[in-house]
Amino acid sequence: MSSRDQILARVRSALADxxxxxxPEDFPVPRDYERTRSGPDVVELLVDxxxxxxxxxxxxxxxxxxxxxxxxxxxxRRIAAPSGIPAEWLGEAEAVRDDPPLRPAELDxxxxxxxxxxxxxxxxxxxVLDAGPDQGRRALTLxxxxxxxxxxxxxIVRTVPEALERLDPARPLTWISxxxxxxxxxxxxxxxxxGPRTLEVLITGEIASTG
Amino acid sequence: MSGTFVGMPAFPEASSSAVSDAQLRHNLRKxxxxxxxxxxxxxxxxxxxxxxxxxxAAVKDRTLRHLDVYLERLEAAVVAAGGQVHWAGxxxxxxxxxxxxxxxxxxxxxxxxxxxxxxxxDLNAALASAGIRAYETDLAELIVQLGDDWPSxxxxxxxxxxxxxxxxxxxxxxxxxGRPAPADLKDxxxxxxxxxxxxxxxxxxSARVGISGANFAVAETGTLVVLxxxxxxxxxxxxPETLISVVGIExxxxxxxxxxxxxxxxxxxxxxxxxxxxxxxxxxxxxxQTFHLxxxxxxxxxxxxxxxxxxxxxxxxxxxxLNVCPVYERAGxxxxxxxxxxxIGAILTPQLRGLVGPxxxxxxxxxxxxxxxxxxxxxxxxxxxxxxxxxxKVVARGHRGERLAMGAARRVLDxxxxxxxxxxxxxxxxxxxxxxxxxxxxxxSDTRDVPVPPKQSFRDWWAER
Ligand code: SF4
Numbered sequence: 001m002s003s004r005d006q007i008l009a010r011v012r013s014a015l016a017d018x019x020x021x022x023x024p025e026d027f028p029v030p031r032d033y034e035r036t037r038s039g040p041d042v043v044e045l046l047v048d049x050x051x052x053x054x055x056x057x058x059x060x061x062x063x064x065x066x067x068x069x070x071x072x073x074x075x076x077r078r079i080a081a082p083s084g085i086p087a088e089w090l091g092e093a094e095a096v097r098d099d100p101p102l103r104p105a106e107l108d109x110x111x112x113x114x115x116x117x118x119x120x121x122x123x124x125x126x127x128v129l130d131a132g133p134d135q136g137r138r139a140l141t142l143x144x145x146x147x148x149x150x151x152x153x154x155x156i157v158r159t160v161p162e163a164l165e166r167l168d169p170a171r172p173l174t175w176i177s178x179x180x181x182x183x184x185x186x187x188x189x190x191x192x193x194x195g196p197r198t199l200e201v202l203i204t205g206e207i208a209s210t211g
Numbered sequence: 212m213s214g215t216f217v218g219m220p221a222f223p224e225a226s227s228s229a230v231s232d233a234q235l236r237h238n239l240r241k242x243x244x245x246x247x248x249x250x251x252x253x254x255x256x257x258x259x260x261x262x263x264x265x266x267x268a269a270v271k272d273r274t275l276r277h278l279d280v281y282l283e284r285l286e287a288a289v290v291a292a293g294g295q296v297h298w299a300g301x302x303x304x305x306x307x308x309x310x311x312x313x314x315x316x317x318x319x320x321x322x323x324x325x326x327x328x329x330x331x332x333d334l335n336a337a338l339a340s341a342g343i344r345a346y347e348t349d350l351a352e353l354i355v356q357l358g359d360d361w362p363s364x365x366x367x368x369x370x371x372x373x374x375x376x377x378x379x380x381x382x383x384x385x386x387x388x389g390r391p392a393p394a395d396l397k398d399x400x401x402x403x404x405x406x407x408x409x410x411x412x413x414x415x416x417s418a419r420v421g422i423s424g425a426n427f428a429v430a431e432t433g434t435l436v437v438l439x440x441x442x443x444x445x446x447x448x449x450x451p452e453t454l455i456s457v458v459g460i461e462x463x464x465x466x467x468x469x470x471x472x473x474x475x476x477x478x479x480x481x482x483x484x485x486x487x488x489x490x491x492x493x494x495x496x497x498x499x500q501t502f503h504l505x506x507x508x509x510x511x512x513x514x515x516x517x518x519x520x521x522x523x524x525x526x527x528x529x530x531x532x533l534n535v536c537p538v539y540e541r542a543g544x545x546x547x548x549x550x551x552x553x554x555i556g557a558i559l560t561p562q563l564r565g566l567v568g569p570x571x572x573x574x575x576x577x578x579x580x581x582x583x584x585x586x587x588x589x590x591x592x593x594x595x596x597x598x599x600x601x602x603x604k605v606v607a608r609g610h611r612g613e614r615l616a617m618g619a620a621r622r623v624l625d626x627x628x629x630x631x632x633x634x635x636x637x638x639x640x641x642x643x644x645x646x647x648x649x650x651x652x653x654x655x656s657d658t659r660d661v662p663v664p665p666k667q668s669f670r671d672w673w674a675e676r
């Protein structure tokens with residue numbers, strides 16, 4: 001008997017007390033928690049949470065100008081740009097495309113990355129990336145030290161359940177809630193360990209292009 | 212706080228620690244109380260916490276009652292998404308599977324993100340004896356690994372090291388493991404974290420094989436979920452060409468939508484954050500990676516067979532029960548003699564291993580039954596109920612069981628000084644016999660230093676403290 005069959009057999013014999021006629025869905029799961037809530041405006045709430053996490057956040061009526069300006073402010077010149085991010089957004093900075101895929105060392109040599117996102121959760125200040133065309137594969141938002149993320153208002157939801165409804169589990173997902181952090185040295189919080197040390201968020205009403 | 216939601220081997224630092232026991236105790240107390248307060252605040256602001264907790268417990272119960280169905284679903288979904296699934300009955304088999312998978316890649320180095328399952332099976336030792344070097348990548352674990360000592364706390368494994376010691380360790384040992392620390396390294400936390408970042412970066416960028424655990428595995432979709440803080444998890448999960456995840460069979464949840472419960476319960480209950488900085492979710496072979504899932508039993512099916520004890524398998528390893536436990540605060544993580552410390556360890560270890568020795572028999576007595584752990588548990592595990600049930604089993608075994616067990620728990624809690632000595636010897640012992648995992652309680656019984664039978668019950672004794 002294979003280990004697989006042995007383990008499954010052990011599971012079944014351990015569950016001898018469960019009636020054979022019981023289907024998994026027969027066992028009740030009360031779902032009395034809230035799927036959404038009333039409260040402050042989601043944009044306001046999101047800004048509050050992001051600031052709390054030490055992310056930089058701006059509301060930008062004009063996205064291209066705001067992206068270009070942020071890059072200049074950071075002195076970021078060579079920028080990883082997923083295919084869905086128009087080169088015009090980057091202003092003077094050079095858009096480095098991930099085609100053919102950049103090696104980790106090449107990503108490491110870049111000044112930053114500009115992306116869109118899939119969903120944003122206001123209550124927890126969480127940006128969810130799903131590797132869509134305006135976000136690229138996961139390494140793009142991991143290795144460069146500066147991540148500028150453009151969030152459209154219509155991508156913001158209030159709660160975690162609302163976010164999961166919008167997400168596709170078949171895609172690789174990265175949930176980001178502020179820059180990485182550690183408190184391993186004498187309980188002092190240090191922001192920015194292995195992920196990008198600077199997370200900047202632009203909230204815009206515009207529909208980002210997805211090429 | 213390292214902020215991973217998984218633990219560490221509950222074994223002590225080497226005797227070289229320059230921090231006094233009193234100082235260490237103070238630090239630990241400060242850490243648990245800080246996290247407790249943070250947790251209470253973020254749980255308090257979630258208006259539907261009680262309903263989430265009820266749903267969390269029920270989802271886990273549904274999973275456990277039909278675990279065979281869900282395991283087969285998970286397997287099918289992972290395979291359909293291009294992953295490979297392996298089944299390991301025990302630690303030895305799991306280690307053999309992982310070693311063979313790494314060998315097949317031709318690599319002799321792997322990067323690891325801290326996981327309780329791999330610590331439970333002592334994977335690093337198995338890799339080492341096959342000539343494979345495993346690099347732990349959590350900052351705290353790095354400090355511990357470079358300093359060649361043992362983690363001292365589940366939340367803050369390097370709490371026994373102060374900043375100047377960490378600086379010393381980095382200056383002295385980084386060079387022999389990879390990129391050296393800068394010669395002018397300062398001892399402020401920011402500079403130290405930066406040195407660690409640069410040191411590990413090189414390793415991440417060149418790693419070919421990553422090893423992880425998982426916080427959740429979704430049966431319906433085959434999705435695995437890892438929560439973390441530092442970004443080392445993302446590095447290990449994303450950059451290597453081959454990813455091997457070792458996951459206990461109790462980590463399953465039935466559906467994608469069920470994650471909406473746990474993605475609220477776990478971060479708030481664990482590190483006291485509304486959300487942890489990073490979470491990765493992936494399904495099967497992702498972005499060109501080769502993906503292996505190793506499903507681990509190693510005693511879990513025995514836990515499952517106990518109708519009362521089964522609820523211990525709901526545990527999502529948030530560690531909230533440790534931080535509120537008066538016994539844990541006094542005894543420290545090491546005295547539980549396994550990778551699972553605190554109240555959850557007291558009910559899980561004796562069930563996973565069976566009541567096979569004095570340590571396992573004594574663990575159900577390492578509690579005042581005050582119930583704080585039950586109250587705080589995000590999946591409502593009734594720890595006192597399981598403790599009492601286990602005690603009745605110890606008693607039913609007759610012989611010296613209960614008296615020895617109670618005495619053991621009492622001695623440990625009674626003498627911090629003895630405890631720290633025992634920890635040290637346990638730490639040393641472990642280096643020679645990595646498979647034995649002798650906790651202080653068993654270390655004692657080994658020396659036949661049979662304790663005086665308690666004249667009062669553990670509870671009465673505790674009440675007098
Ligand atoms: S038993 Fe409950 S409180 Fe303790 S670690 Fe597990 S889930 Fe958290």
